[in-house]
Amino acid sequence: MSSSVQFIDGSWAAGKGKLFKSIDPARNEVVWSGEAADESQVDAAVMAARKAFPEWSQRSFDERLAICKRFSELLGENKEALARTMAEETGKPIWETRTEVGAMIGKVAISEKAYHERTGTVENDMPGAKAFIRHKPHGVVAVYGPYNFPGHLPNGHIVPALIAGNTVVFKPSELTPKVAEFSVKLWEKAGIPAGVLNLVQGEVETGKALSVHPQIDGLYFTGSSNTGHLLHKQFGGRPDKILALEMGGNNPLIVTNVSDVDAAVHNIVQSAYITSGQRCTCARRLFIEAGEKGQAVLDRLVEVTKNIVVDDYEADPQPFMGAMISAKAAAGMADAQSELLRLGGKSLVKLTHRDPQTGFVTPGIVDVTGVENIPDEEYFGPLLKVYRFSSLDEAIKEANNTRYGLSAGILCDDEATYRYFFKHIRAGIVNWNKPITGASSAAPFGGIGASGNHRASAYYAADYCSYPVASVEASSMTMPESLAPGLKF
Numbered sequence: 001m002s003s004s005v006q007f008i009d010g011s012w013a014a015g016k017g018k019l020f021k022s023i024d025p026a027r028n029e030v031v032w033s034g035e036a037a038d039e040s041q042v043d044a045a046v047m048a049a050r051k052a053f054p055e056w057s058q059r060s061f062d063e064r065l066a067i068c069k070r071f072s073e074l075l076g077e078n079k080e081a082l083a084r085t086m087a088e089e090t091g092k093p094i095w096e097t098r099t100e101v102g103a104m105i106g107k108v109a110i111s112e113k114a115y116h117e118r119t120g121t122v123e124n125d126m127p128g129a130k131a132f133i134r135h136k137p138h139g140v141v142a143v144y145g146p147y148n149f150p151g152h153l154p155n156g157h158i159v160p161a162l163i164a165g166n167t168v169v170f171k172p173s174e175l176t177p178k179v180a181e182f183s184v185k186l187w188e189k190a191g192i193p194a195g196v197l198n199l200v201q202g203e204v205e206t207g208k209a210l211s212v213h214p215q216i217d218g219l220y221f222t223g224s225s226n227t228g229h230l231l232h233k234q235f236g237g238r239p240d241k242i243l244a245l246e247m248g249g250n251n252p253l254i255v256t257n258v259s260d261v262d263a264a265v266h267n268i269v270q271s272a273y274i275t276s277g278q279r280c281t282c283a284r285r286l287f288i289e290a291g292e293k294g295q296a297v298l299d300r301l302v303e304v305t306k307n308i309v310v311d312d313y314e315a316d317p318q319p320f321m322g323a324m325i326s327a328k329a330a331a332g333m334a335d336a337q338s339e340l341l342r343l344g345g346k347s348l349v350k351l352t353h354r355d356p357q358t359g360f361v362t363p364g365i366v367d368v369t370g371v372e373n374i375p376d377e378e379y380f381g382p383l384l385k386v387y388r389f390s391s392l393d394e395a396i397k398e399a400n401n402t403r404y405g406l407s408a409g410i411l412c413d414d415e416a417t418y419r420y421f422f423k424h425i426r427a428g429i430v431n432w433n434k435p436i437t438g439a440s441s442a443a444p445f446g447g448i449g450a451s452g453n454h455r456a457s458a459y460y461a462a463d464y465c466s467y468p469v470a471s472v473e474a475s476s477m478t479m480p481e482s483l484a485p486g487l488k489f
């Protein structure tokens with residue numbers, strides 16, 4: 001029997017498209033199945049959002065916010081169940097999925113503050129009139145989510161979009177439909193009016209049907225650089241539509257002259273291997289100074305990495321890393337490692353795909369110093385490339401030698417070194433003596449180059465959720481004291 005997995009105009013319905021399934025990558029079990037939304041259902045969802053827009057956007061800000069706050073409360077009440085669902089669908093350990101639900105809860109208050117601060121009303125006096133800056137919602141926006149944060153990252157578009165008065169059609173990752181369904185059911189319980197938030201589940205065909213729909217006013221995307229670039233091409237010549245792209249990175253982390261080796265290694269591990277390396281901000285390229293000091297950091301990193309615990313999401317004690325999103329993704333990481341070794345890299349810690357049926361991989365390190373033609377690709381998993389360098393300028397030059405520009409960091413004792421690094425590195429997130437993952441929702445979040453299209457998310461998501469309107473207003477009209485040349489009254 002088909003299950004009702006699409007939420008369109010306030011009702012749940014079975015999809016009319018192809019059957020697809022979500023697999024628990026740690027246990028190789030089907031945890032969800034349903035039929036995709038076909039083109040007609042995507043159209044129905046967009047038209048429902050279009051129909052709901054006038055009433056939703058005309059509601060007061062406080063009314064819209066009240067529903068978002070209720071959603072936030074419901075997330076709190078359902079925290080364990082949602083964290084469990086995230087864990088079974090992504091393989092991430094429960095300790096980590098609890099933090100993801102926590103980030104979703106916090107998003108509402110942050111988005112409220114950002115809405116006022118970034119897109120609030122400004123009033124200025126001028127002779128005989130007042131000048132105003134106000135903001136209006138775009139209309140119907142499509143939100144695309146990735147699998148690595150199936151709750152938090154789409155939520156980072158949906159909440160600010162709804163607060164600003166837009167209506168939404170949400171297309172989650174086909175790898176995490178159960179988390180999406182759970183989240184949307186909480187919105188329904190929170191009282192979101194029919195058509196204001198719609199859910200269309202499915203694979204790439206569903207995504208394409210939504211992105212080409214002529215009745216969407218904007219598209220907010222978090223996902224891979226490849227898909228983001230395809231969408232950007234598709235939106236070419238459409239300045240009337242707002243497109244926000246949050247994409248991947250090939251992020252560098254430099255280590256030079258550190259006295260606390262363990263603290264440095266801890267920062268490297270948190271940067272490279274958290275979420276089994278499946279964060280857009282994860283360090284992919286580690287630059288370590290040549291010589292004894294650098295060697296001490298590298299030796300300790302190798303030792304600690306070999307001991308990282310990888311296990312089931314419910315294991316007690318909890319592991320640092322769970323399974324990757326799928327057995328296929330895990331096999332892809334093993335292939336990426338083989339390619340680096342074929343090019344001349346030297347394995348320092350071998351990444352191992354433990355079982356072809358699951359997503360479990362152990363973290364790996366490959367020294368690629370001096371190896372030519374390393375692809376400028378985001379290997380989205382726990383595989384770290386090491387480059388040894390002899391001067392900071394050389395390290396920064398190579399760190400910038402990427403088409404991406406999401407996150408970057410330096411671990412060093414000396415502040416002047418950090419200031420120099422900050423001045424010369426090209427990235428949207430630049431950290432000193434802190435992991436380059438774990439960005440704050442209270443700050444802008446976005447990258448340059450192939451990592452984004454200059455529409456940062458998180459705190460700045462408010463900016464792409466509405467457009468500014470400038471007004472000069474006077475309650476009555478008077479004739480000017482002097483007329484412009486050529487006018488006769």
Ligand SMILES: NC(=O)c1ccc[n+]([C@@H]2O[C@H](COP(=O)([O-])OP(=O)(O)OC[C@H]3O[C@@H](n4cnc5c(N)ncnc54)[C@H](O)[C@@H]3O)[C@@H](O)[C@H]2O)c1
Binds near residue numbers: 145147202230248
């Ligand atoms: N910058 C950020 O904020 C950020 C955050 C998290 C993840 N990411 C990136 O996301 C990637 C991992 O996520 P993913 O693999 O789920 O991304 P993905 O690009 O494969 O998928 C993202 C969404 O786009 C849809 N999609 C795929 N192809 C499409 C097409 N041709 N037309 C329309 N829709 C299409 C998918 O169905 C999914 O809903 C990594 O590259 C990671 O760096 C970026």
Ligand SMILES: O=CCC[C@H](NC(=O)CCC(=O)O)C(=O)O
Binds near residue numbers: 148153156280436440
């Ligand atoms: O996988 C990509 C980034 C995850 C995370 N970033 C954020 O949560 C940004 C803040 C927000 O969107 O609210 C990270 O940097 O680890």
